[in-house]
Amino acid sequence: MSQPVPGAASVPPLNVDLSDTDGALFIGSTLAAVLFGLTNVQAFVYFQNHRGSGITLFKLVIYYLWILDAIHLAFVTHMTYHYLINDCANPLAPLVIVWSFQAQIVVDVLIVYVIHLLYVQRLWILSRGRSRILPSIMTVIVVLASGAAITLIWAVYQCHLFTELFGFEWSIYLALGVMSVVDMLIAASMCYLLSTARTGFSRTDSFLTKLMTYILHTGLLTRWASPHAYLFSQRIS
Template structure:
């Protein structure tokens, strides 16, 4: 029985194929999340709207070039064992896109932590900004180092950069999740409905951070333990989709703001009150007191989380 450490069809192109299949499934989920976001939160700030669009475009391009890489390895280069040793341009490019997507999502999370920290006068926002900036620096290094090698066996020379990038990404996820949960917990008050929404946001934050961190660690350990296989590539294919999906899920987990009353609805309410007054002039208990105005439901407030 061949060892897992030795490259075979199963743990090279087979693993890459499974990674693309999983990526395609997650891409369908993120596309559905994007549609739901624009349908439910059409009045969101421009930062959220543009970020969702850019992330979805990058995610689409990432899936396209990973499909290209697997197609070349399995169809165009069928039976070419020597070709499996070369790193395709699409593999190198998908690493760069992966770095951009991960750092963009982490920056958006850091921005939310920064806003929450501003409300509470905390310093965790500065810590999150510092670790994300460190992630940017390491991401640039890994993207450059990957372009300097031509064969997979040459990755040993830049293995430190690969491990540093994945480890830093995991650390950033933990720091962001911890900071957001800390500030969200401090935001709890006496309102039950608001506390329920905050608890739900904390659950989404922890679960998304757990999934992305687990995927980053899996990619790192699979590269350390099985460097001659494509298992780490298959896991990395999924990483981009998990980051995009986690951010979309965070946005969609919010409660949709209620639409303000239109002039037609207000006129309809006024006419109903007039009809009630003419029908029952003697029953003053059913009419609102002049000293006590009728309650009015204001449009839903958009909280920073």
């Protein structure tokens, strides 16, 4: 039976609400681990279905995405351990930006940018034998959109305290907004190219409709799980 600690009754309770800081960090890191598990499953299924195709560009890209996703989870885990374990007793620790927070932003940008380039490459494939104006425009848009991501990385590395991010919050909204717009434009472009490729045969047109549905779903998924969305789209290609 545990013995009471002398003087414990005189210690006032600490009414500290950590749900918006440490709680959010814990939930986010848990979701990141779950999504990495989905990446493992989807990568395994893809490689099982393409065992005899040799080394292809898509396989190398999937290796690349899997490695980046693993690095991203490692940074998130380090950040979580730093704030919840190492500096849990330091009341000023949540104000200081740890290096792994900045590093995982860089990894996120690399993942999203590669996903956009891969979807643009699919636009070029879908437009084969037709006008190349649409994929050309989307290529320029994706390249220009990288400027917003670079601006975000620059802004994050200018800050040493989370309170300093308020001065650069415009860069966060700019990067997220631009990436979301690019996702929607790519999905709309793919749907347009597929809709104009209808043949009049019900079976073929039905398949194109299902493919457009998958494209819309994976286009939305890239906002929260870019590697998982691309691997999912590979399974239906």
